[in-house]
Amino acid sequence: MKLAIRALGWTTYILWLILIVFTVTAIYSASQLNISFDEPQWSVSGGTMTLSLPFSLNNTGFYDVSNLNISTLIRTEEGLSVSNSSTFVPLIASGSRIYAMHNISVSLDDLTSDRLSHLLFNDTVLGSEMSIALTYATVIPFKISTNLTMPWGAPLSNLTIRNPYFTDSTIVVPTSFENHSFFNLTGTMRLELVNNLNQQVGAEIIGINVPPRSLYSNDVAVSVSGPMNIKEVRIYFHTSVLSYGPVVIPLA
Numbered sequence: 001m002k003l004a005i006r007a008l009g010w011t012t013y014i015l016w017l018i019l020i021v022f023t024v025t026a027i028y029s030a031s032q033l034n035i036s037f038d039e040p041q042w043s044v045s046g047g048t049m050t051l052s053l054p055f056s057l058n059n060t061g062f063y064d065v066s067n068l069n070i071s072t073l074i075r076t077e078e079g080l081s082v083s084n085s086s087t088f089v090p091l092i093a094s095g096s097r098i099y100a101m102h103n104i105s106v107s108l109d110d111l112t113s114d115r116l117s118h119l120l121f122n123d124t125v126l127g128s129e130m131s132i133a134l135t136y137a138t139v140i141p142f143k144i145s146t147n148l149t150m151p152w153g154a155p156l157s158n159l160t161i162r163n164p165y166f167t168d169s170t171i172v173v174p175t176s177f178e179n180h181s182f183f184n185l186t187g188t189m190r191l192e193l194v195n196n197l198n199q200q201v202g203a204e205i206i207g208i209n210v211p212p213r214s215l216y217s218n219d220v221a222v223s224v225s226g227p228m229n230i231k232e233v234r235i236y237f238h239t240s241v242l243s244y245g246p247v248v249i250p251l252a
Helices: 002-031
Strands: 033-037 041-045 047-060 065-075 081-092 098-109 124-136 142-153 156-161 165-167 170-179 186-194 200-212 214-224 229-239 244-248
Touching: 047 065, 047 081, 065 098, 156 244, 170 186, 170 200, 170 229, 186 214, 200 229
Parallel strands: none
Antiparallel strands: 033 047, 041 047, 047 098, 065 081, 065 124, 081 098, 124 142, 156 170, 165 170, 170 214, 186 200, 186 229, 200 214, 229 244
16 A cells, blocks of 8 residues: 555656646747748739738747647728738647748728728728737647738829810810829729719720829810710729729719
């Protein structure tokens, strides 16, 4: 009986010693994890805008890292969801380094929807909630979160029609906007003139090529017929990045 009690005591002592050693080494090893992010880059492809955020994790500790999950939720100032993206890495072995990309994607269909279309015309600041979760040494969960902000540049900022005027059988429509986004707006712009009877009395399609951070300004000549009491201008955009319209601009 005494031998059994003594053996149990030694077993308990050894288990506590193993637990203490594991805890100390795990805490030390976890402090050796080094995660870093590089400069983000924007791109547009297949109807999706993507902010690519390169990152690396160097696991110089004694134990493996598993189930690394980086999540990003982006919202407008009004709290509307713009993007919800995540990146999962199943394993980073002890003594290894991984390089990966966290892609934050925004659907252009969502951007041109009634819910988010104001982002086409208004610069704003978007809020971002980022969290990093992982499991260390297969048993220790770890998670951190942070809130960030990012500027948003509207591709059709300050879209303006200024004082249309007649020239023979045409109406000249001075049209301008500023492309504050990171992408080119290349495609066509269609202007339709509508009178007080809700009749289209003229339309014109012109090509546009507006680089990022630049102004578009053009006097668009539209051939017209019918009653000339113009009530509004309707503008449609069709570009390689997005299609949207009509934007209805009343004329005083």
